[in-house]
Amino acid sequence: MTDRRTVVGPGPGAVGALTGLVVALVALGPALARGYLLAYDLVGVPDQPLMARVLGTDGSVPRAVPNDLVVVLLSTVLPGDVVQKVLLLAVFVLGGWGVGRLMPTRLAGAVAAVTLTWNAYVAERLAIGHWGFLLGLAALPWAVGAGTAVRRGEPGAVPRLCLVLALTGLAGSTALVMVTLLVVVLLVGTGWRDRMRPLGWSLLTAFGAAAPWLVPALRQAGSLPTDPEGVTAFAARADTPLGLLPSLLTTGGIWNPAVWPAERGSTVVAVVTLLLVMTAVAAGAGPWRRTGGATATAVLAAGALGLVLAAAGAVPGLRDLLRSVVVHVPGGGLLRDGQKFAALAVLPLACCAGLAAQRARAHVTNGAWLLLVVPVAVLPSLAWGVHGRLDPATYPGSWRALRAEVERATDATPGAVAVFPFTYYRRYAWNHDHVVLDPLPRLLDADVVENDDLPLADRVVRGEDPRAARIRRALDDGADLAAALAAEDVRWVVEQRDQPDRTGQLARLSALPIVWSAGDLTLRRVPGPPVPPPDRQAPVGVVLGAVTLLAALGVVLLPRRWRRWYARAR
């Protein structure tokens, strides 16, 4: 797809990477300063401990496996807040670099990089903290590069494609599923019989890379079934006045109105954005299909598939099918927030935009660079930490003290820790009052029982943890809370006194003895008999994932090293 013969100096890939870096600096801005980013599902903690939950061996739904493991491992060499920034920067730089490599010229590479990394999808997923999805978006162009090489029959292309898949696995289930879908669409199609072996290797690698979350998902005998209500609750929604389809076509449409960029609500901005998307596709798809051939067609087809998956939860008929998959297929809950698959449509849009800009340069040689700022002009609130949504915070000293205290307490009296008020999301004054998933389950080196019900403005999507469900029932029924906690092997309770507690949950804990208190945090002991050691599964999934990654790395890297060694030896 790329013809670099006419380029002197840095190629389109390097320009794409540089563009991605500039975009990252503008988009993240103050978020890159020291401090932890805590926004919705983006939760950074200092020195996140390696626990069963991180390895997917505690029997809970493996939502953050292996993402959290990656964070834990990186946190052994970098501070936790720096790890967050590195991962977010990687989204922009890797994405820009990858898509730039697919483009024929530097202008096309730069425009494609801006389009891939500055759009409603990135703004909304960044605001809600889905960094793994965004790394998946950044991996898509790399999969196209390697997949194109496989289609051409280039030597070493299959291992490279497998390595892309294995590395994408580190970004979590959604990223891997997106990239695998793209790879399958790339390798099937005309002449697919000749690519059966590459397809087989790719799927084998994808399954290996999926093992860290797939194995725990399949072994979840004790979990409650996924709530079908989530399909409706997390279905894509129109975040523009133009309706669902235009919202998805302009890369937006996440279910959560709280993270919609404000300007998407303007009819003028929405119409202009839609016209820009249509112009880019109309002007870029033709040249792309002429030069990229079947690869371009496949990427466009994968984009269409992504849009169908994104819309599925909102379309009658498809919604029912989706609901039955989510409820009956292990790991099917992965599909309920379908809009995340719109990332598959962002990539072809970026490629079309790049090629359209290249085409425009023939008419406006000196003005084509202006196209670089078009994505920014229609979506300014992605700038500067997504308009202040990503704002670093410092944990109060009491939080670090609590961790040490809980470690001492659970060493002396083993048992689970429950966090009250028994709700999933918090808002802390020291975190600029941003909504965030409770950080304590990640901060504490303990088995933390949290209420995994997802409360929404108009409904509650039930969680899957049976322990949490029984504690909720005790709370609702007015039963003896201490006895209910003790029955679930909870021996310690952390109270967060700065959180909403309209149902008086904390008052019902007041009889429990206080063992420690500082700031807004209190640790109480729950009397009860000794707790047997928790039932942990072997980390089969993580081991399989690690073996897959090492094998892919080995096949790609080792022969080259051997060749160097052989050359030196001679």
Add this chain to the structure above:
Amino acid sequence: MAQRSDEGFALVPVIVSAVTGLVVAVAGSFAIVSVGTAKPSAPVDRPLITYDSQ
């Protein structure tokens, strides 16, 4: 100094212009989206915090 390739595309002016354009676009648009973003207080009796709370 700008490095010009035979594709007729000068790199440095593009980067400088792009960065300037980004800054101007962002700064100019901030006034529009900055309206009405008062932060809530944090008493314990405020409403339940939901996944879709602002």
